[in-house]
Amino acid sequence: MAESDSLAETRAGGNGHALFPATSVCVVGLGYIGLPTASILAGKGYQVSGVDVREDVVETVNRGEIHIEEPDLDVLVKAVVAGNRLKAIREPQPADIFIICVPTPFTADRRPDLSYVEKASRAIQPHVKPGNLIILESTSPPRTTEDVVAKYAIPDGLTPGIDVFVAHCPERVLPGRILIEAVENDRVVGGLTPACTRKARDFYQSFVTGEVLTTTAVAAELTKLVENSFRDVNIAFANELSILCDKFGVDAWEIIDLANRHPRVNILSPGPGVGGHCISVDPWFLVDAAPESTPLIRTAREVNEGKPKHVVKKVLELSARFKDPVIGCLGLTYKADVDDLRESPSLDITRELLRSSVGEVLACDPLISPEQFSEFPLHSLDEVLKRATLVVLLTDHRQFREISPTVLHEKVVVDTRGIWRCR
Ligand SMILES: NC(=O)c1ccc[n+]([C@@H]2O[C@H](COP(=O)([O-])OP(=O)(O)OC[C@H]3O[C@@H](n4cnc5c(N)ncnc54)[C@H](O)[C@@H]3O)[C@@H](O)[C@H]2O)c1
Numbered sequence: 001m002a003e004s005d006s007l008a009e010t011r012a013g014g015n016g017h018a019l020f021p022a023t024s025v026c027v028v029g030l031g032y033i034g035l036p037t038a039s040i041l042a043g044k045g046y047q048v049s050g051v052d053v054r055e056d057v058v059e060t061v062n063r064g065e066i067h068i069e070e071p072d073l074d075v076l077v078k079a080v081v082a083g084n085r086l087k088a089i090r091e092p093q094p095a096d097i098f099i100i101c102v103p104t105p106f107t108a109d110r111r112p113d114l115s116y117v118e119k120a121s122r123a124i125q126p127h128v129k130p131g132n133l134i135i136l137e138s139t140s141p142p143r144t145t146e147d148v149v150a151k152y153a154i155p156d157g158l159t160p161g162i163d164v165f166v167a168h169c170p171e172r173v174l175p176g177r178i179l180i181e182a183v184e185n186d187r188v189v190g191g192l193t194p195a196c197t198r199k200a201r202d203f204y205q206s207f208v209t210g211e212v213l214t215t216t217a218v219a220a221e222l223t224k225l226v227e228n229s230f231r232d233v234n235i236a237f238a239n240e241l242s243i244l245c246d247k248f249g250v251d252a253w254e255i256i257d258l259a260n261r262h263p264r265v266n267i268l269s270p271g272p273g274v275g276g277h278c279i280s281v282d283p284w285f286l287v288d289a290a291p292e293s294t295p296l297i298r299t300a301r302e303v304n305e306g307k308p309k310h311v312v313k314k315v316l317e318l319s320a321r322f323k324d325p326v327i328g329c330l331g332l333t334y335k336a337d338v339d340d341l342r343e344s345p346s347l348d349i350t351r352e353l354l355r356s357s358v359g360e361v362l363a364c365d366p367l368i369s370p371e372q373f374s375e376f377p378l379h380s381l382d383e384v385l386k387r388a389t390l391v392v393l394l395t396d397h398r399q400f401r402e403i404s405p406t407v408l409h410e411k412v413v414v415d416t417r418g419i420w421r422c423r
Pocket residue numbers: 028029030031032033034051052053054057101102103104116119120123137138139140171172173174175277278
């Protein structure tokens with residue numbers, strides 16, 4: 001079958017010049033990436049089926065509700081479900097385009113776990129027909145699009161680039177701005193063949209207003225991993241610097257402010273470590289793919305993974321000043337103003353302090369509800385500020401940024417984010 005196909009409908013593009021002939025999209029995985037993607041496409045007029053292995057997710061979406069925190073997503077999902085443009089299901093069904101948005105975590109020994117991508121690829125395979133486009137959006141190690149998606153999703157007898165089209169288009173969205181950034185960000189699209197790339201480019205141009213940049217599948221995979229490794233390496237420099245400054249008893253943020261007055265220096269802010277499921281995970285995919293070529297990326301990961309231990313050591317040393325220390329840990333999520341605990345160094349530090357039996361440890365995170373978290377008790381901010389002798393700021397949520405300096409006056413403070421300095 002030639003590259004052109006029998007798909008019927010023509011759709012005005014997001015950037016005003018692209019047209020894409022297709023009507024149905026099957027999005028596999030309805031999480032932070034898949035559900036917004038499915039809803040945006042449904043809002044653009046595609047007929048979308050959203051697949052998730054979790055029954056509760058399928059039921060929630062089909063009620064027109066959402067199971068994740070993301071601004072405005074509830075309104076969009078409600079509208080597209082009510083308009084019969086989005087339907088959630090447990091198993092894939094035939095479609096013109098398949099988009100895989102399943103997790104790509106790492107294993108305990110820091111190797112990529114591609115079992116979700118493999119299962120999703122195998123699940124769509126019986127439904128893939130000539131002319132279909134298959135896109136992997138999950139962040140993936142180099143060659144996953146070819147070695148896993150093409151291998152398991154393409155039925156026998158069909159050739160990529162001739163009968164079916166396979167491409168990688170990594171997501172670069174920021175949680176909290178997903179609906180905006182999924183449309184407005186520039187996208188990198190790489191196919192297994194030039195025909196695959198063109199097909200995927202045309203599809204993204206139908207709803208993305210940012211520029212759609214084309215390359216090969218492996219280059220698109222590497223680009224995403226390189227972006228997050230760049231961030232990790234730069235944060236590692238700031239974190240290493242903060243450990244160095246502690247050794248000399250100087251304020252790391254002051255040094256950074258002064259150094260950044262140099263016209264060509266721009267050091268990032270240190271923190272308690274690096275969390276989330278992207279920056280703290282993706283660099284390991286590069287290290288795993290080419291250990292001999294990635295000593296810097298590996299070392300940066302090790303520096304960032306070591307930072308929570310440094311914070312714990314510092315808190316324990318300071319606690320030794322008190323007979324009965326009460327330690328208030330503010331923030332458990334991996335970054336400010338989100339409810340995401342994945343790979344969170346703030347959570348690791350709090351766990352470690354609780355295990356240390358150094359004294360009473362009061363954990364507080366106003367973004368985490370008791371239904372979501374039962375590992376240890378959470379305390380109100382008022383209680384922590386009233387009772388703690390030592391306050392450890394771990395995540396810079398708005399509620400903590402607004403704390404009056406007078407409240408902290410009598411307390412020993414470990415501010416891992418530098419939000420309370422200069423007060
Ligand atoms: N969340 C982000 O901000 C972000 C940003 C950029 C890239 N990414 C990448 O996007 C991918 C997805 O991340 P996410 O945050 O959406 O994950 P998520 O955990 O929020 O959602 C994944 C969903 O896929 C479902 N699922 C798992 N296996 C499945 C299968 N075989 N069939 C159908 N559904 C299945 C899960 O039940 C879950 O609902 C990952 O590779 C991640 O690294 C995420």
